[in-house]
Amino acid sequence: MKKQLLNALLFCIIPGLLPFxxxxxxxxxxxxxxxxxxxxQPMxxxxxxxxxxxxxxxIIVLVKWGRTDFKLNA
Known part of the structure; x- marks a missing residue:
């Protein structure tokens, strides 16, 4: 799950915040x-x-991570 979170963060930083x-x-x-x-316009x-x-x-990765962590601690 940590790898998915890291990928999501990199995905947000690199293409999500262009132009720098x-x-x-x-x-x-x-x-x-x-x-x-x-x-x-539609575009x-x-x-x-x-x-x-x-x-x-x-957001999807964080929700999944939170649900998994919550189930482990419950």
């Missing part, structure tokens, strides 16, 4: 959506999903 100079792309997309998503939503998928994967 300036603001990460996913941050700009989320701000755009929270601001009302005025002018967003922009797909791009948000693409850049957000590493973080979704990290």
């Amino acid at each position: 100079s300036g603001e990460p792309h996913i941050v700009g997309k989320v701000q755009w959506i929270l601001g009302g998503a005025v002018g967003m 922009d939503y797909f791009d948000t999903l693409l850049h957000g998928s590493p973080f979704i994967y990290l």
Whole structure:
């Protein structure tokens, strides 16, 4: 399970936070959506999903890790 967590973290750091100079792309997309998503095209939503998928994967791994750890300690 630790290997999956490490992979998820690397997956978030490397492709999830691109570009490294300036603001990460996913941050700009989320701000755009929270601001009302005025002018967003279907490609922009797909791009948000693409850049957000590493973080979704990290959440899934953390939930699985927490459930496994909880079952072992119960």
